[in-house]
Amino acid sequence: MNEPSAWVLKHAGYIPEGSDILDLACGAGRHARLFLMSGHYVIAIDKNIDALADLENYPGAEIIQANLEDGGPFPLSEKKFGGVIVTNYLYRPLLPLLAKLLIPGGTLIYETFMIGNEKFGRPKNPDFLLKPQELLDHYHPQLRVLSYEETTITEPNPAVVQRICAVNLV
Template identity: 50%
Template sequence: MHGETRLKPAASTPASPWLRRWMPLAPAGATVLDVACGWGRNLRWMRDEGFRVTGVDWDICALSDVEGAEIIEADLEDGSPWPLPGRTFDVVLVSRYLYRPLFPVLEESLADGGLLIYETFMQGNEAYGRPRNPDHLLKRDELLTAFPRLSVVAFEQGEVETCGSGVVQRIVLSKDARPRRLDNT
């Protein structure tokens, strides 16, 4: 996934619909960790919604204009220690990123009662473009078993059309077994 420095897309690219759908479950002012935050489309939206956001990525050049968020430059795949040891967050977000060795760390970074919101590409996406490497594609239903100590709140997988077509898997997990419900559902 590493390579050339990423160029910042237009500021009008919206945050993930999956994220926007499930963030109402988080308490107002919640602490949020955006893992592999890229150029910050989700991070910016969460900050604008009043959440206290920390973003981590190996290339933070596209985030130089972000104010009101903690930005940490760290390569999550080079064997270095986790850049946020001992810290927990009300919400941990992973969008369009897969590095399976981080699964236990993500779970440990979740505060009691917290939410893990995860979405990324899965097998079948090869027909639509990148990523094509099987190491960067989830297997069918993989996220359902990747975090055994968390409770499933919502799950879906299959073909989508957001920022282009692709095949994705999405899940929302809770660190407690209490059911959660949106007021408008």
């Protein structure tokens, strides 16, 4: 699962060239690496940053270790990004913040599991599964939705996902 998400690859071109990127709950940093190689400054944030050790001194990379679910203030709420990338992660209290992190013309690319995924494996807990149209309902009023889908995928593993690509026009 080190390859970038096909959804992220498909929509990466909507992110303004040379703009800063936030890879939220970045895991092993597959998307941070993708955007670093494209010349973006990338902030990768996660609770566990062990898999990002090779990026610590990489030009244009900033690694932040933070528990995004501890109830404290979001560490980057004053920063603005040309792209916010979220994959395989859902913490609903952060959803309203993501659109506010985008510069005008900035793009949110979000892909995670939704209800129905429990038949394929984890996550099974409904707290970590999007409801039908949840991303669309949440971001449509604030952002211009370029692409949205709810689908069952087979690669890299079978899963039921919801995904959106939306641009901040403000």
